[in-house]
Amino acid sequence: MSRSVHVAAVRFGLGLRLGEAPPDDALGWLESQLGPEAPLPPGHSAAEGLRARSEDLAERERNAGDLEGQGRVVPLVRAETLAWARRRLTAEQPFRERLVDFWMNHFTASRRAGLVNPVIGGFEREAIRPHVTGRFADMLVAVVRHPAMLLYLDNAGSVGPGSPFGLRSGRGLNENLAREVLELHSLSPAGGYTQGDVQELARILTGWSVALRAEPFGFQFRPQTHEPGSKQLLGQEFGPGEAGGEAALRFLGTHPATFRHLAFRLVRHFVADAPPPEAVRAVGASLRDTGGDLGAAARVLIRLPQAWEPPLGKFRAPMDYVLAACRALGLPPERAEAVLNGLGALGQPLWNAPQPNGWADTAAEWAAPEALMRRLDWAFTLAGRFGRLDPREVAEAALGPLARAETVTAASRAGSVRDAITLVFGSPEFMHR
Amino acid sequence: MSLHPKGPHATRRGLLLGLAASLALGRTRVAFAQLPGERRLVVVILRGALDGLHAVQPYGDPALAGLRAPLVLPEPGQEPGPEGALLDLGGFFGLHPALPALHAMYAANEALVLHAVAGPYRSRSHFEAQDLLEGGATERLTSGWLNRALAAVPNPAQARAGLAIGTGVPLLLRGATPIGAYAPPGLERPAADLIYRIAELQAADPLLGPVLAEGMRARGFVAQTIGAPSPQDRDRNAFPRLAAAAARLLAAADGPRVAAMELGGWDTHAGQRNRILPLLRALDDGLAALRDGLGAHWARTAVLVVTEFGRTARVNGNLGTDHGTGGLAFLLGGGVAGGRVVADWPGLTEGQLHEGRDLAPTLDLRRVAKGLMRDHLRLPEPAVALAFPGSAEAPALPGLLRG
Structure with a gap:
C-alpha cells in the first residue's frame, strides 16, 4: 500500500476502518468526495x-x-x-x-x-x-x-x-x-x-x-x-x-479579508499548526478567484505539497483521535455510544465547545499532560472490549505504513491483545494525523 | 444436556424444595455443600505470562541459582533482601514475599500451588496461548471452556450464572451461554508497566515526549525507567477493588456463581525483580479481597489463578525472562485441599529443561480445571467433556477439594 493513501486517510479522512481496503489513488479518492452532494442524511429538522x-x-x-x-x-x-x-x-x-x-x-x-x-x-x-x-x-x-x-x-x-x-x-x-x-x-x-x-x-x-x-x-x-x-x-x-x-x-x-482568514483556518486545520504562508496564499487565491467556492478551495488544499510531506504534522484533537481509534477497531455503528463517551472523556464533547470560537485547532491546546494520560486510560479501557481482535490488523488499519518499527515491535511483544492495541493507540504516530 | 435426572423434581425449584427439606432435617452444611447452585468459582487470568519460577521458587533445586541468580530471593529464614525472604511452602518451594495473604491461606490449608503446569499447547505467542488457555482445546475455538461449562450450572433467580468482571468479556466466558458483565464506571488505567512502554515510544516525539513525562510525573511516576515501581501503586488498587466488587456480587443470594477476571502486565522481559512486585502485591490483595468479601461463602468457593505459559528458566540479558512453557497455577478457597504444592517436579538441569530452556510441564492444566468442574461445580461427565473437547488424555485431577 502506498504511503500517500494512508496519509490521505488520516489527514483528510477519519482513519481507515478495520479491514478496510485503502483506496488505490489518494488524490482521486479525495477528489471523488468533493463531487456532487450526497443526499442529506435523515434527521430532525x-x-x-x-x-x-x-x-x-x-x-x-x-x-x-x-x-x-x-x-x-x-x-x-x-x-x-x-x-x-x-x-x-x-x-x-x-x-x-x-x-x-x-x-x-x-x-x-x-x-x-x-x-x-x-x-x-x-x-x-x-x-x-x-x-x-x-x-x-x-x-x-x-x-x-x-x-x-x-x-x-x-x-x-x-x-x-x-x-x-x-x-x-x-x-x-x-x-x-x-x-x-x-x-x-x-x-x-x-x-x-x-x-x-x-x-x-x-x-x-x-x-x-x-x-x-x-x-x-x-x-x-x-x-x-x-x-x-x-x-x-x-x-x-x-x-x-x-x-x-x-x-x-x-x-x-466574499470579502478578501474573509478569504484570507478562511484559508488560514483551513490550512491550520488540515496541514499544520503554523500554516506555511505559501499554502495559505494558494488556498486564499483559490477562494478569491472563484468567489468563495469551498469545493475549489478543498481541491487546492489536497494538492498542497505541504499536506503530504512531512506526514503526521498535526496532533489529533480528541474527536480525531476517538474516531480513528474506534474505526481502527471496527466498532460497529450500533455501539456508536462509545464514540460519544470517548469525546466526553477526553474533553471534547460533541457540539459543546465552551465558547463561540469553537474547539482549539492546535497541539498547544490539546497536548496537555493529564490529557495525554487520560487518552491512554481511554484507549486502554476501549481496547479491553476488543480482546478478540488481531492487533496486527488493528495496527494495519490505524497506521499502515506510517507505523514506526519501534511501535510494531512493542505491540508484537505486548503481553495481551489489549496491551498491544493500547500501545498502537498510545504511539506518537497514532496521536498525529 | 441436563444436570439432573429427568423427572418431575428435576427443576431448579425442585432442588430448592429439597434444600428446604434438608434444612429442616438439620443437615444444613452438607445440604449447602452438595447443592450445585451454591458453589462459587472464580477464575483469574494473569495475562502476559507470570514467571512461575519467580513467584514460587524451588529453592531446594540445586540448579536454580545457576540459571537465574539475579532473580533468586533469600531462602526462608535467611537474611531478607529488599523484598524480604521467601515464605516457605514445605521445604523445597518458597513463595514470593509479596504474596503474604496467599501464604496465610496456604498455612490454613486453603491454598494449593500447582507447579510445572501447562496447557496442552506449546505456543510461545501470548495471543495464541491465551486463546488456547481460555478456549480449552488444542485448536482455537470461538467460545471459552467456562462458558460451555456454565451451560450445566443452574441459573440463580435474578442473575446470570456467569459474570465477567472488568472491561470486556474474556474468551473464557464467551459463547452460547448468556453471561453478565460488571465493570466499574469511568476509565480504567493501564498498568504502570504499559505506561512506561508507551513512554518509551513517545520519548522520540519532541512534542509529546516531554508532555507525557509531565503527565506521568503528576500521577506520581518517579522516572521513565522500566522497572521503576509506580509510587502510587495504582495497579495495586485497581485489581483488589475489582476483586472486592466481584466478591460482593458473588456473595449475593441471587448473584452469579461463576466469575472471571484478569490482571495483565506479567510480561517481564526486563527488570523483572522490580516489575513483578506491584503485580504480585495486586494479586495478593485481590485474592485477600475475594476471601474477605465472600465471607461465609468462602467455604464454598474455589479460585483458580492461571496464566498462558511460564517463562524461560534462565534469566535473560536484561534481568528479565522470555516466553517459556511450564508455569504455575494457584487454587484457593475454603473447600480446597490446600497447604500443598502439587508438582511432579521435572528438575532444572540442562537435560531436564524443555527444549533446554523452559521448565518442563508435567501437569496438564486442563486436568485441574476438569477436576474443579467435576468435584467443585459437580458437573456431570458429559458437561465436563463439552467444556474440554478432545481432552480424554487429560482426565480430571482428583483430590483438589476436601471432603
Whole structure:
C-alpha cells in the first residue's frame, strides 16, 4: 500500500476502518468526495426540534413544571448525536464529513446554550452540510439565518432601538452575533473593522429572529424589531429590511479579508499548526478567484505539497483521535455510544465547545499532560472490549505504513491483545494525523 | 444436556424444595455443600505470562541459582533482601514475599500451588496461548471452556450464572451461554508497566515526549525507567477493588456463581525483580479481597489463578525472562485441599529443561480445571467433556477439594 493513501486517510479522512481496503489513488479518492452532494442524511429538522421543545414546555406548564419521562427534546438530541457518531464510523465520504465538522466548528453553536440543543442536528444538515463544497457566502447566510446561531449568539432578542418595538419598549441592540460574524466567521480582526461596524451589522441584523413557540418554528424576520433606515458597514451602504441583512452577509462572505482568514483556518486545520504562508496564499487565491467556492478551495488544499510531506504534522484533537481509534477497531455503528463517551472523556464533547470560537485547532491546546494520560486510560479501557481482535490488523488499519518499527515491535511483544492495541493507540504516530 | 435426572423434581425449584427439606432435617452444611447452585468459582487470568519460577521458587533445586541468580530471593529464614525472604511452602518451594495473604491461606490449608503446569499447547505467542488457555482445546475455538461449562450450572433467580468482571468479556466466558458483565464506571488505567512502554515510544516525539513525562510525573511516576515501581501503586488498587466488587456480587443470594477476571502486565522481559512486585502485591490483595468479601461463602468457593505459559528458566540479558512453557497455577478457597504444592517436579538441569530452556510441564492444566468442574461445580461427565473437547488424555485431577 502506498504511503500517500494512508496519509490521505488520516489527514483528510477519519482513519481507515478495520479491514478496510485503502483506496488505490489518494488524490482521486479525495477528489471523488468533493463531487456532487450526497443526499442529506435523515434527521430532525430544526423546526421539528423547536416544535418538540415547545411541546415539552407546554407539558411543563400544564403539570406544574414536570415532564413525563425525558420529554421530547432529550431523546431527539440523543438520536442526533448518535446518528453523527454512526455516520462517522461508517462514512463512505470521510473527507466530506471532516469538512462538515470543520465548518461546524468554524460556525460554533454550542449545546452549552440549552436552546441550541433541539436545533443542533438541523443546523448541521440545513446550514452547514449543503454548502461544504459550495459557496462560502451561501453558508454564511444559511448559518446566520439558522435558529441555532440566532439563539446561540442572542440575535433572536436583538431589537433596533428605532424600531416600532424598540421605541415602545426601550429595548435595544444585542451585538453578540454581529461581533462574532465579523471576528470569527468572516473578516477576522485582520480585516480592520471597527466597533462602529459591529454596531452597524447588529442594526442590519435586527429583526432576524426565531419563532420559538409557533409556526414556522424557525427563522422569522420581524419588521417590528428591525431598525429602520440604511446602515454603513465598512464604508458600504446597506438598505433596510431582511434583504439588507442578506446583502451585508454576502458582502462579508466574499470579502478578501474573509478569504484570507478562511484559508488560514483551513490550512491550520488540515496541514499544520503554523500554516506555511505559501499554502495559505494558494488556498486564499483559490477562494478569491472563484468567489468563495469551498469545493475549489478543498481541491487546492489536497494538492498542497505541504499536506503530504512531512506526514503526521498535526496532533489529533480528541474527536480525531476517538474516531480513528474506534474505526481502527471496527466498532460497529450500533455501539456508536462509545464514540460519544470517548469525546466526553477526553474533553471534547460533541457540539459543546465552551465558547463561540469553537474547539482549539492546535497541539498547544490539546497536548496537555493529564490529557495525554487520560487518552491512554481511554484507549486502554476501549481496547479491553476488543480482546478478540488481531492487533496486527488493528495496527494495519490505524497506521499502515506510517507505523514506526519501534511501535510494531512493542505491540508484537505486548503481553495481551489489549496491551498491544493500547500501545498502537498510545504511539506518537497514532496521536498525529 | 441436563444436570439432573429427568423427572418431575428435576427443576431448579425442585432442588430448592429439597434444600428446604434438608434444612429442616438439620443437615444444613452438607445440604449447602452438595447443592450445585451454591458453589462459587472464580477464575483469574494473569495475562502476559507470570514467571512461575519467580513467584514460587524451588529453592531446594540445586540448579536454580545457576540459571537465574539475579532473580533468586533469600531462602526462608535467611537474611531478607529488599523484598524480604521467601515464605516457605514445605521445604523445597518458597513463595514470593509479596504474596503474604496467599501464604496465610496456604498455612490454613486453603491454598494449593500447582507447579510445572501447562496447557496442552506449546505456543510461545501470548495471543495464541491465551486463546488456547481460555478456549480449552488444542485448536482455537470461538467460545471459552467456562462458558460451555456454565451451560450445566443452574441459573440463580435474578442473575446470570456467569459474570465477567472488568472491561470486556474474556474468551473464557464467551459463547452460547448468556453471561453478565460488571465493570466499574469511568476509565480504567493501564498498568504502570504499559505506561512506561508507551513512554518509551513517545520519548522520540519532541512534542509529546516531554508532555507525557509531565503527565506521568503528576500521577506520581518517579522516572521513565522500566522497572521503576509506580509510587502510587495504582495497579495495586485497581485489581483488589475489582476483586472486592466481584466478591460482593458473588456473595449475593441471587448473584452469579461463576466469575472471571484478569490482571495483565506479567510480561517481564526486563527488570523483572522490580516489575513483578506491584503485580504480585495486586494479586495478593485481590485474592485477600475475594476471601474477605465472600465471607461465609468462602467455604464454598474455589479460585483458580492461571496464566498462558511460564517463562524461560534462565534469566535473560536484561534481568528479565522470555516466553517459556511450564508455569504455575494457584487454587484457593475454603473447600480446597490446600497447604500443598502439587508438582511432579521435572528438575532444572540442562537435560531436564524443555527444549533446554523452559521448565518442563508435567501437569496438564486442563486436568485441574476438569477436576474443579467435576468435584467443585459437580458437573456431570458429559458437561465436563463439552467444556474440554478432545481432552480424554487429560482426565480430571482428583483430590483438589476436601471432603
